[in-house]
Amino acid sequence: MEAKKYALVTGGSRGIGRAICIKLAAELNYPVLINYQSNADAAEETKALIVAQGGEAELIPFDVSNRTETYAQLTLWKEQHPGAVIEVIVNNAGVTRDGLFMWMEADDWGNVLHTSLNGFYHVTKFLIEDLIRQRYGRIINVASVSGMKGTAGQTNYSAAKAGLIGATKALAQEVAKRKVTVNAVAPGFIETDMTSALDEKELSKIIPVNRFGKAEEVADLVCFLASKKAAYITGEVININGGIYS
Template identity: 45%
Template sequence: MEPRVTEDNLRMQGCAVVTGGARGIGRAVCESLASAGCNVAVNHSSAGSAQIAADFARSLEERFGVSARAFEADVSSFEAAASLLEDAACALGPVRVLVNNAGITKDGLMMRMKEEDFDRVIAVNLKGTYNCCRAALPGMVKARQGRIVNMSSVVGVFGNAGQANYAASKAGIIGLTKSLAREVASRNVTVNAVAPGFIDTDMTRAMSEKAREAALSRIASKRLGRPEDVANAVAFLASDAAGYITGQVIGVDGGISL
């Protein structure tokens, strides 16, 4: 399905960096931003996904007439995140949009959760968001133009048994978003978060049938969300149309939070 966001209703300028952009929600975000005329840096985290990311970047160029490149970087490393932002700017133009979408899960009940599993989820999901924000901000503040969209989750708002590490990381992203929004609003840089509910991705497909049915029973719209549902919200927050919106957490959850 093609994204519904077009140049007719969104105006993009410069380059957008999307972490974790090669698959799932990140992939749909890249498509929405490219369809709005934005050059896109597709971040992926490992050599194993390099070919997929490179092929996807080429398809964005062919389909939407923008410039797109794939960049490998583990955003849990500040040095790697800083290099990602610098390389993207050199290749595609000033970074005007940053979408912190990279995230992992290592689920387990707290009593059995390994310390390294807790630390790794925090390092990628929360510290990775800090790393990329910190690297992108100087250019955005200097230009007095920037949009940062951080990917949180309804789990960060309500919690979820067996996901203490993931929930903590996503709740931390909400606090980071609101605090950073206060710091840079006067520089015409907005910082918002999107909190997806249960979205039809590889992550939710790995759930047991019983768990999926339990999730569906809580969703008012009685369906899982699509990656495009989240991507459309991200693209709006990244556009000029959302210039007076900052420090907000937008739920894209089909009514599970009602």
């Protein structure tokens, strides 16, 4: 009997992460592991949306920036699902602590880097051996326009996402022979809780398509990269930003 294949989405309870969870279940028929740190209600809501569409989902709470916690939860999951393989990893968890660098506290720097960059390391490091062994896998990292061109007031976030982009390109070269692809998507302004405080009308003027993107549009791109159709795409960073370039 073939092992059951799963997709894991970190930071999957809200926003872009939620949209990715729903699409992976609906379009690629993956049972989805919804990772979240503290918002259990939102995670349950995401799970309910997937189940309502006839999909399968499980919640797996841990803080990606905490290696011990991440390894403990993933080890427990593997023990409870013998033979199962997580073959799609979407590293989406991220936080912002915006402010001018001159006044940026060490915690605001550290939290943002630990979540995006160390989170990628902890989750992917734990799972990558399985992908290499089975000679198939998809790793998709959610970066940002900030990591591509830098955003004033987000030196920490820009550094974290730029680091994620560098890691994507390097890891892709290491595992390509094993049919494991590693790609990143770099969203621009997307309608989520994270951007709700921004002046959409004003900012839309600098976006060539003249609007914010939708989380579902990012999820469509992630789904394509997670599919068999994207087998010859690796080490790539795909901008999804309505045409904003530096």
